[in-house]
Amino acid sequence: MAERGRVIVIGAGIIGAAIARSLVRGGSDVVVLDRGPSAGGTSSSGEGNLLVSDKGPGSELELMQRSLELWREIGPQLRDELPSGFPGLELEYKGGLVVATTEQGAQGLREFAAQQRTAGVLAEEVGEEQVRQLEPDLTRNYTSAVYYPQDAQVQPVIATESLLASARSGGAQVHQGVEVLGAVTSGSRITGVRTSNGDFLGDAVVVAAGPWSGQLAAKLGASLPVKPRRGTVMVTTRMPQRIQHKVYDADYVGAVGSGAADLQVSSVVESTAAGTVLIGSSRERRGFDDRIEARVLAALAAKALLLFPFLSDVAVMRAYGGFRPFMPDHLPVIGADPRVPGLWHATGHEGAGIGLSLATAEILTRELLETPGENPFRVDRPSLQPYLEEAA
Amino acid sequence: MRGPRRLPAEQDPVRPKDSGPVTITVDGESLSGLQGQSIAGVLMGNGRQSWRRSPRTGRPRGVFCGIGVCFDCLLTVNDIPDVRACQRRAGEGDVITTQEASDV
Amino acid sequence: MSEKACQVLIIGGGPAGMSAARAALAGGAQVVLLEAGDALGGQFWRHLPESRKGGEEQVLHHKWRHFNTVQRELRDDPGCEVVLGAHVWAIERPDGGQAPAVHVMVGPPDGADREPRTYLPQSIIFATGGQERTLPFPGWDLPGVYTAGAAQALAKGERVAVGQRVLVAGAGPFLLPVVTSLIRTGATVIGVAEASGWKRLAKGWLSRPWELAATRSKAGELGGYLREMVHHRVPYRAGTTVIAAHGEESVESVTLARLDADWKPVPGTQRRVEVDAVCVSHGFVPRTELALTVGCTVDAHGFVVVDDQQRTSVENVFCAGELTGIGGVDLALAEGEIAGATAAGTQPRASVVKARNVFRAFAERLQTAHGIRPGWQTWPEPGTTLCRCEDVTVGEVREVAAATQARGLRSLKLTTRAGLGPCQGRTCGRNTEEILSSCGLLDPGRTARRPIAIPVRLGELAATTSSQREETP
Ligand SMILES: Cc1cc2nc3c(=O)[nH]c(=O)nc-3n(C[C@H](O)[C@H](O)[C@H](O)COP(=O)(O)OP(=O)(O)OC[C@H]3O[C@@H](n4cnc5c(N)ncnc54)[C@H](O)[C@@H]3O)c2cc1C
Ligand code: FES
Numbered sequence: 001m002a003e004r005g006r007v008i009v010i011g012a013g014i015i016g017a018a019i020a021r022s023l024v025r026g027g028s029d030v031v032v033l034d035r036g037p038s039a040g041g042t043s044s045s046g047e048g049n050l051l052v053s054d055k056g057p058g059s060e061l062e063l064m065q066r067s068l069e070l071w072r073e074i075g076p077q078l079r080d081e082l083p084s085g086f087p088g089l090e091l092e093y094k095g096g097l098v099v100a101t102t103e104q105g106a107q108g109l110r111e112f113a114a115q116q117r118t119a120g121v122l123a124e125e126v127g128e129e130q131v132r133q134l135e136p137d138l139t140r141n142y143t144s145a146v147y148y149p150q151d152a153q154v155q156p157v158i159a160t161e162s163l164l165a166s167a168r169s170g171g172a173q174v175h176q177g178v179e180v181l182g183a184v185t186s187g188s189r190i191t192g193v194r195t196s197n198g199d200f201l202g203d204a205v206v207v208a209a210g211p212w213s214g215q216l217a218a219k220l221g222a223s224l225p226v227k228p229r230r231g232t233v234m235v236t237t238r239m240p241q242r243i244q245h246k247v248y249d250a251d252y253v254g255a256v257g258s259g260a261a262d263l264q265v266s267s268v269v270e271s272t273a274a275g276t277v278l279i280g281s282s283r284e285r286r287g288f289d290d291r292i293e294a295r296v297l298a299a300l301a302a303k304a305l306l307l308f309p310f311l312s313d314v315a316v317m318r319a320y321g322g323f324r325p326f327m328p329d330h331l332p333v334i335g336a337d338p339r340v341p342g343l344w345h346a347t348g349h350e351g352a353g354i355g356l357s358l359a360t361a362e363i364l365t366r367e368l369l370e371t372p373g374e375n376p377f378r379v380d381r382p383s384l385q386p387y388l389e390e391a392a
Numbered sequence: 393m394r395g396p397r398r399l400p401a402e403q404d405p406v407r408p409k410d411s412g413p414v415t416i417t418v419d420g421e422s423l424s425g426l427q428g429q430s431i432a433g434v435l436m437g438n439g440r441q442s443w444r445r446s447p448r449t450g451r452p453r454g455v456f457c458g459i460g461v462c463f464d465c466l467l468t469v470n471d472i473p474d475v476r477a478c479q480r481r482a483g484e485g486d487v488i489t490t491q492e493a494s495d496v
Numbered sequence: 497m498s499e500k501a502c503q504v505l506i507i508g509g510g511p512a513g514m515s516a517a518r519a520a521l522a523g524g525a526q527v528v529l530l531e532a533g534d535a536l537g538g539q540f541w542r543h544l545p546e547s548r549k550g551g552e553e554q555v556l557h558h559k560w561r562h563f564n565t566v567q568r569e570l571r572d573d574p575g576c577e578v579v580l581g582a583h584v585w586a587i588e589r590p591d592g593g594q595a596p597a598v599h600v601m602v603g604p605p606d607g608a609d610r611e612p613r614t615y616l617p618q619s620i621i622f623a624t625g626g627q628e629r630t631l632p633f634p635g636w637d638l639p640g641v642y643t644a645g646a647a648q649a650l651a652k653g654e655r656v657a658v659g660q661r662v663l664v665a666g667a668g669p670f671l672l673p674v675v676t677s678l679i680r681t682g683a684t685v686i687g688v689a690e691a692s693g694w695k696r697l698a699k700g701w702l703s704r705p706w707e708l709a710a711t712r713s714k715a716g717e718l719g720g721y722l723r724e725m726v727h728h729r730v731p732y733r734a735g736t737t738v739i740a741a742h743g744e745e746s747v748e749s750v751t752l753a754r755l756d757a758d759w760k761p762v763p764g765t766q767r768r769v770e771v772d773a774v775c776v777s778h779g780f781v782p783r784t785e786l787a788l789t790v791g792c793t794v795d796a797h798g799f800v801v802v803d804d805q806q807r808t809s810v811e812n813v814f815c816a817g818e819l820t821g822i823g824g825v826d827l828a829l830a831e832g833e834i835a836g837a838t839a840a841g842t843q844p845r846a847s848v849v850k851a852r853n854v855f856r857a858f859a860e861r862l863q864t865a866h867g868i869r870p871g872w873q874t875w876p877e878p879g880t881t882l883c884r885c886e887d888v889t890v891g892e893v894r895e896v897a898a899a900t901q902a903r904g905l906r907s908l909k910l911t912t913r914a915g916l917g918p919c920q921g922r923t924c925g926r927n928t929e930e931i932l933s934s935c936g937l938l939d940p941g942r943t944a945r946r947p948i949a950i951p952v953r954l955g956e957l958a959a960t961t962s963s964q965r966e967e968t969p
Contacts, residue, residue, distance in 0.1 A: 085898075409551070
């Protein structure tokens with residue numbers, strides 16, 4: 001479906017931003033609409049992990065592997081495209097260390113790493129001495145550790161704003177403070193959107209509204225089972241750097257893959273470029289309840305101390321939270337919606353949308369501007385069918 | 393004579409009670425003040441105006457707001473980092489290290 | 497972690513909180529009063545610690561007898577628990593119509609093993625006060641530049657004078673007591689620079705004089721400060737401010753300039769004055785983090801909106817004192833009394849309601865006469881520090897905002913780093929928002945949000961889970 005015409009992208013988070021840039025480079029006329037400010041939703045409420053370590057073999061891992069290649073390429077491109085005062089992406093290939101603290105956890109971690117290796121992930125089980133070298137201040141009470149040199153990180157808000165600025169410099173219009181209220185249709189086809197600021201017409205409409213995509217898609221005539229999954233992150237004061245990599249407890253892997261609604265906490269601990277330590281993150285299905293709760297912070301702190309006991313005297317100065325766009329079958333939705341001609345989706349990336357954004361944009365652009373190909377993320381995939389009906 | 397100083401008790405119209413001395417060590421140097429003073433009070437009573445460096449450009453920092461909101465006055469007390477000097481009372485024998493060397 | 501139910505919980509032990517506690521007790525309620533410091537009194541009645549108690553402390557204070565009376569009453573009333581060293585670090589909006597749960601660490605400020613407590617009150621009164629707002633100018637982050645409140649706190653609580661040759665600058669009548677405190681702490685005050693010009697001062701203070709007559713105690717208080725200034729020949733200059741501070745490691749001199757009605761410096765009026773300290777305060781901002789976390793509605797200036805009974809928009813939550821507007825101690829006392837009485841389920845005295853309304857009018861005059869004018873944005877240079885914690889300059893913030901075209905503070909904070917340091921935007925938040933207002937911000941007021949109200953240590957946080965487990969095996 002070669003639609004080189006005008007594309008309306010709803011959502012100025014990292015997914016919408018990446019798509020806008022990629023479509024502009026493909027020759028489309030792009031309009032981005034967001035009801036709030038740019039990077040005001042989930043993309044500024046999480047961390048910037050670009051991880052292979054938490055993904056088992058399958059299409060999500062492949063999407064991430066492709067994304068990592070694209071992240072490598074984009075740094076220098078953006079530097080050329082953006083003005084000199086633009087802050088850098090803080091893209092860092094620091095590698096991750098996954099640590100199990102129980103015998104059972106160690107067993108699971110080893111098996112998981114072995115599967116990942118078959119899919120091309122670098123996952124080295126490391127011994128005592130190497131662990132000491134990688135993380136001198138790590139707890140001695142661990143049972144197994146696997147090093148993932150490919151894990152990286154980016155500053156997600158700067159990344160989102162960079163992609164948007166790049167799209168803008170290529171001609172995209174970005175409207176902040178414009179809420180999409182419904183569809184403009186012609187027959188069964190969507191030909192634009194009604195907004196708080198009048199109608200915007202286009203040849204294609206892309207839903208990239210993060211956790212609000214389900215609500216939005218419903219207004220545009222299609223059901224989509226995207227649900228919010230709350231996460232809370234803590235930030236410490238600055239200190240001399242004592243954590244060198246991303247360090248996770250092995251439970252993280254299980255929590256990401258699980259769909260349970262109750263509170264799950266697994267630590268991801270790392271130092272940021274500014275010298276603060278970021279401690280993430282919880283997973284909980286509580287609708288759009290945006291409270292930062294003391295019990296969640298306490299659980300996060302307890303887990304972090306299991307990995308790095310020295311953090312005990314370090315002060316937490318900030319906590320924030322957001323809603324991961326959760327999909328019941330754990331795969332994002334990328335591509336055309338066969339139920340509503342002209343409607344496209346790029347959403348449902350749960351806790352990995354920052355990492356997956358670039359490859360998501362690549363697929364969507366290819367499908368939209370060239371020829372649709374093999375696409376495991378299409379909305380009519382069998383694993384999503386039961387939920388689509390439920391959501392309708 | 394410039395900078396901060398504590399008004400000697402004999403000149404003080406408020407007539408504070410003599411609470412006795414308190415001695416703390418600041419980066420190895422011993423400083424004395426009066427029981428009941430804050431750490432910032434002891435430092436300033438000894439003429440010190442700054443004891444911390446800002447993280448990026450290394451500019452000197454000391455007390456700014458004096459009421460615990462600006463966090464300019466942070467220092468390490470008995471190995472616990474990031475203590476607001478304007479809020480914490482000096483304890484006898486407190487070992488203070490300033491966060492002057494901005495090693496982050 | 498221990499959970500404690502209580503009837504009326506008051507946060508903040510300054511004039512508003514003390515007055516609220518007293519009124520709630522009089523109304524028959526059982527009261528818990530939380531105060532972070534190790535004494536009651538707040539900023540207004542800050543005094544020497546018990547061990548250095550002054551024989552003549554009243555020389556630094558207004559209404560000192562009243563303070564002592566109320567303090568004694570609260571201490572002696574069995575229905576009142578005063579918790580000192582109580583650091584409220586989080587508060588949670590509850591599900592239904594209950595009051596919020598309040599999470600506290602009790603112990604020394606920034607301590608490491610404080611006792612965690614959670615209070616589950618039936619109603620709650622925020623009396624967390626305000627803090628000064630200092631506008632940035634070149635050199636404002638040099639040691640030797642203090643807020644006026646710092647000079648007050650050091651004088652009253654330590655008997656330390658911030659310098660020997662001190663200039664007091666900014667806006668508002670609250671600069672005057674600072675002069676008195678400095679003089680009585682042995683410093684020489686070389687002048688007071690009030691940013692607002694005589695015309696505005698007259699408009700604010702001299703119109704409708706019959707109304708001011710009702711605020712006699714306030715006028716008496718300010719009159720006393722003025723007499724002291726005259727006595728010590730401290731020059732008072734209206735329409736003048738400090739637009740730069742100079743020095744290497746600390747302030748050696750400042751540049752004063754005359755300001756126009758918008759607070760833009762008038763060309764050719766600059767002059768340099770030698771000082772070793774300068775105390776600057778251009779206004780006040782309320783300390784609203786707790787009120788905002790539980791969802792209280794605030795007005796365009798960030799003050800919590802309350803009704804005639806000091807009720808906020810959140811059920812069972814009241815506010816009193818500087819949180820609702822800046823009007824000085826008399827207003828705080830009246831608001832506290834009304835909030836306390838209402839929270840206890842009783843009617844406030846009619847005379848207090850009247851007093852509150854009178855002093856609210858005083859607060860409006862203050863805004864008319866001394867409110868911050870936009871011309872201040874011409875004082876900083878591109879290299880002037882905006883966020884002291886993260887070393888972010890005014891120029892960097894403007895440049896990044898122009899490059900990203902972002903209209904959200906959340907994004908701008910994370911791209912510029914302004915407000916991300918240990919003070920979490922308490923000092924720079926307002927200034928940053930005003931500088932960025934030309935971007936058409938879609939989320940103004942956001943820099944005041946701080947779900948973690950004060951830093952807590954990870955060990956302390958983690959301990960709250962283990963002790964919970966002990967309690968429920
Ligand atoms: C705690 C936490 C930690 C995380 N950690 C990581 C991590 O380490 N690595 C990683 O890769 N990912 C992480 N994530 C996930 C990642 O942040 C998300 O997957 C990603 O940001 C989703 O981007 P998005 O563009 O789809 O959504 P958003 O960023 O939420 O953007 C959607 C936009 O749509 C707008 N919108 C909604 N409805 C409408 C409407 N009707 N009209 C107009 N506009 C509308 C919203 O205002 C919003 O700006 C984390 C998430 C959380 C919560
Ligand atoms: S001087 Fe501001 S917090 Fe201590």
